[in-house]
Amino acid sequence: MDLLNQTVKKIGKLDDEIMEKTRKRVDNLIKPIGSLGKLEDIVVKLSGITKKPFPKVDNKAVIVFAADHGVYEEGVAAYPQEVTVIQTLNFVKGVTGVCALAKQARADVIPVDIGIKEDVKEEGIINRKIKYGTDNMAKGPAMSREEAIKSIEVGIEIAEKEIKKGRNLLATGEMGICNTTPSSAIVSVIGGYAPIEVTGKGANYPEDKLLHKASVIKRAIEINKPDPEDGIDILSKVGGLEIGGMAGVMLAGAANRVPVVVDGFISTAAALIAYKIEPKVKDYLIPSHFSAEKGAIKGSKLLGLRPMLDMDMRLGEGSGAVLAFNIVEAAVYMNNEMITFEEAGINV
Numbered sequence: 213m214d215l216l217n218q219t220v221k222k223i224g225k226l227d228d229e230i231m232e233k234t235r236k237r238v239d240n241l242i243k244p245i246g247s248l249g250k251l252e253d254i255v256v257k258l259s260g261i262t263k264k265p266f267p268k269v270d271n272k273a274v275i276v277f278a279a280d281h282g283v284y285e286e287g288v289a290a291y292p293q294e295v296t297v298i299q300t301l302n303f304v305k306g307v308t309g310v311c312a313l314a315k316q317a318r319a320d321v322i323p324v325d326i327g328i329k330e331d332v333k334e335e336g337i338i339n340r341k342i343k344y345g346t347d348n349m350a351k352g353p354a355m356s357r358e359e360a361i362k363s364i365e366v367g368i369e370i371a372e373k374e375i376k377k378g379r380n381l382l383a384t385g386e387m388g389i390c391n392t393t394p395s396s397a398i399v400s401v402i403g404g405y406a407p408i409e410v411t412g413k414g415a416n417y418p419e420d421k422l423l424h425k426a427s428v429i430k431r432a433i434e435i436n437k438p439d440p441e442d443g444i445d446i447l448s449k450v451g452g453l454e455i456g457g458m459a460g461v462m463l464a465g466a467a468n469r470v471p472v473v474v475d476g477f478i479s480t481a482a483a484l485i486a487y488k489i490e491p492k493v494k495d496y497l498i499p500s501h502f503s504a505e506k507g508a509i510k511g512s513k514l515l516g517l518r519p520m521l522d523m524d525m526r527l528g529e530g531s532g533a534v535l536a537f538n539i540v541e542a543a544v545y546m547n548n549e550m551i552t553f554e555e556a557g558i559n560v
């Protein structure tokens with residue numbers, strides 16, 4: 213708890229003064245004001261986060277947390293649970309969706325076992341297993357409050373290690389068969405939505421069984437009664453270990469003034485947990501894409517952040533976040549490479 217408390221305490225406000233200066237310069241770049249749209253907003257935000265007029269994003273990594281879920285036994289996922297471990301091993305081989313897109317974006321993929329249900333001994337996978345998967349949230353809490361805090365602290369520790377190594381742009385990713393179920397539960401609790409309104413097909417769960425998936429989520433919420441105002445309570449009762457890890461990365465990014473790109477639906481659920489713990493964290497987050505998962509738009513609205521890409525993506529793993537790295541980097545190039553009207557000798 214000490215690490216979490218210290219981290220939360222360190223989270224400050226964006227630097228308004230530098231943001232104003234950056235906005236002024238961006239407005240004066242040789243283009244009609246506002247014509248580079250969201251690229252302009254991104255670089256202004258980056259300057260407020262980093263306190264630098266010319267922020268850099270040349271050292272990028274996506275931290276991918278893998279964990280299993282006890283609620284799998286309720287029949288809420290289409291794919292076998294073994295895919296979690298197989299895919300985590302594939303992160304090391306560099307052959308998954310996020311790996312391919314990270315290669316293109318010149319970013320590193322950092323896989324972390326935070327709760328896979330079996331032992332995974334493989335060089336390249338950071339072993340920070342808290343337990344062998346969560347407990348079945350439809351029968352009781354997914355984990356204890358202590359374990360929930362630990363999962364966030366694992367995320368903080370790993371992010372801080374990367375930041376110390378010089379990372380200046382982080383992203384969150386995850387792998388955990390069945391994790392759209394706890395993610396929908398989180399959005400339902402925080403937004404006050406009926407589970408069916410925010411329950412989608414995840415990794416191709418059959419449409420005609422969605423009522424069952426939503427009813428399991430409903431039962432989990434009724435049994436556990438998570439407090440909608442207490443992020444740690446929600447995480448422990450209806451969350452997941454990888455969701456806690458990702459929330460930790462976001463809090464650590466904010467505490468150390470490093471931007472964090474938030475991937476799709478599951479990362480957004482983690483962002484909501486971080487936001488409930490410390491609302492200021494939101495200013496340090498850059499959402500990547502509108503996930504096609506039902507509930508994703510509601511989740512983003514609750515967070516109050518609008519993703520930049522609309523690509524019909526619904527993979528998770530951090531795939532959309534590393535794709536968005538390219539756009540964030542483009543915003544930095546705009547800021548670095550363009551001249552102002554003044555520098556061009558034009559008076560307007």
Ligand SMILES: Cc1cc2ncn([C@H]3O[C@H](COP(=O)(O)O)[C@@H](O)[C@H]3O)c2cc1C
Nearest residue numbers: 289291387388389390391392414415528529
């Ligand atoms: C091969 C494969 C690769 C994946 N990579 C990410 N996910 C995504 O799907 C899972 C969530 O969907 P659900 O809740 O329906 O199980 C998570 O592991 C998420 O990262 C995958 C799923 C599969 C099957």
Ligand SMILES: O=C(O)c1cccnc1
Nearest residue numbers: 414476477478503527528
């Ligand atoms: O957007 C996501 O994160 C997502 C959506 C469906 C399945 N897995 C992940």
